[in-house]
Amino acid sequence: MTRVFSGIKPTGPVQLGNLLGALRHWVSDQDEAETIFCVVDLHALTVPQDPTELRSRTLELAQLLLAIGIDPNRSTLFVQSHVPEHTELSWILECTAAFGELRRMTQFKDKSTDAEFVSAGLFTYPALMAADILLYDTDRVPVGDDQRQHLELARDLAIRFNHRYGDTFVVPEPSIPKVGARVMDLQHPTRKMSKSDESPQGTILVLEDLASVAKKIKRAVTDTDTEVRFDMEAKPGVSNLLSILSACTGEAPEVIATRYSRYGDLKADCAEAVVETLRPIQDRYATYTADPTGTAAILALGAERARATATGVLARVRQNLGLLPAG
Numbered sequence: 001m002t003r004v005f006s007g008i009k010p011t012g013p014v015q016l017g018n019l020l021g022a023l024r025h026w027v028s029d030q031d032e033a034e035t036i037f038c039v040v041d042l043h044a045l046t047v048p049q050d051p052t053e054l055r056s057r058t059l060e061l062a063q064l065l066l067a068i069g070i071d072p073n074r075s076t077l078f079v080q081s082h083v084p085e086h087t088e089l090s091w092i093l094e095c096t097a098a099f100g101e102l103r104r105m106t107q108f109k110d111k112s113t114d115a116e117f118v119s120a121g122l123f124t125y126p127a128l129m130a131a132d133i134l135l136y137d138t139d140r141v142p143v144g145d146d147q148r149q150h151l152e153l154a155r156d157l158a159i160r161f162n163h164r165y166g167d168t169f170v171v172p173e174p175s176i177p178k179v180g181a182r183v184m185d186l187q188h189p190t191r192k193m194s195k196s197d198e199s200p201q202g203t204i205l206v207l208e209d210l211a212s213v214a215k216k217i218k219r220a221v222t223d224t225d226t227e228v229r230f231d232m233e234a235k236p237g238v239s240n241l242l243s244i245l246s247a248c249t250g251e252a253p254e255v256i257a258t259r260y261s262r263y264g265d266l267k268a269d270c271a272e273a274v275v276e277t278l279r280p281i282q283d284r285y286a287t288y289t290a291d292p293t294g295t296a297a298i299l300a301l302g303a304e305r306a307r308a309t310a311t312g313v314l315a316r317v318r319q320n321l322g323l324l325p326a327g
């Protein structure tokens with residue numbers, strides 16, 4: 001059976017891009033693959049975090065994943081720091097990656113430019129991400145478009161390691177959806193929607209008040225002419241709304257576009273579709289937050305299951321590398 005692995009950072013409120021680009025696909029992957037999903041708290045540490053907030057965000061993110069439809073009976077859901085094998089493999093992969101290769105990562109360049117403090121962890125971030133993936137003999141990794149380069153690096157590291165030390169890792173394939181892989185900011189449609197709070201009016205949060213969600217979509221920046229057409233280059237604002245509506249309904253954005261002659265109608269339907277996508281998630285989220293002990297038990301079982309696989313793969317890595325067995 002195909003094995004799917006993916007992760008999300010507990011660094012800020014989950015936004016519509018996370019949902020449409022990745023999390024929805026995690027849910028549907030459960031029907032056809034063995035699925036492993038991880039709240040990557042160690043990745044969050046690459047930038048300073050408030051300890052109390054990090055702890056509660058990690059738990060709440062797990063609860064939101066459950067509310068979105070991750071089923072603990074069908075998926076392994078766990079927290080990265082509960083499985084220490086991730087950090088051990090990360091070190092090994094740091095020694096497999098070239099400095100120049102990590103320096104070329106666009107996410108590192110974006111996050112380090114103009115930053116007051118750039119941690120070494122921010123630089124080696126992609127090696128830890130590769131470790132997350134390779135530790136589970138992952139076949140397929142469902143992510144949004146912004147993770148494409150990191151996935152390519154994970155593949156390169158697996159191939160290089162296999163070449164040097166013999167067949168050790170499964171080389172994973174990225175799985176990036178055709179629609180929704182790059183949800184853009186509603187106010188600045190040429191930049192992607194993100195968890196950081198730089199553009200509150202341009203960002204839809206999954207747990208946001210639904211009236212506010214509708215208002216933000218109705219106030220989304222469109223383009224200077226009035227034609228409804230799917231063209232990401234020439235009409236980024238309208239095309240973003242068409243993509244969002246398409247991701248919610250499953251109909252192609254080009255087809256949806258033919259039904260509209262006014263921006264206002266498109267915005268109203270897009271707002272309704274997003275609101276109806278978020279409503280059941282918000283309802284279910286309330287039931288999970290009411291039971292933190294239940295969530296903790298799910299995460300403990302998830303870590304135990306994840307570890308059973310991770311230790312086996314790491315033993316293979318240690319053996320092939322030539323590390324002396326203990327005892």
Ligand code: TYM
Pocket residue numbers: 005006007008009010016017018019020021022023040043128129132133141142143144145146147150180181182183184192193194
């Ligand atoms: P993170 O936490 O930033 O985002 C989680 C997922 O959401 C996707 N995403 C988007 N998709 C479409 N439009 C957007 N505007 C948008 N914004 C975010 C991301 O592509 C991602 O799939 N490095 C990863 C976490 C990670 C990981 C892993 C992922 C760590 N280890 C192993 C896969 C496998 C990250 O920062 O995602």
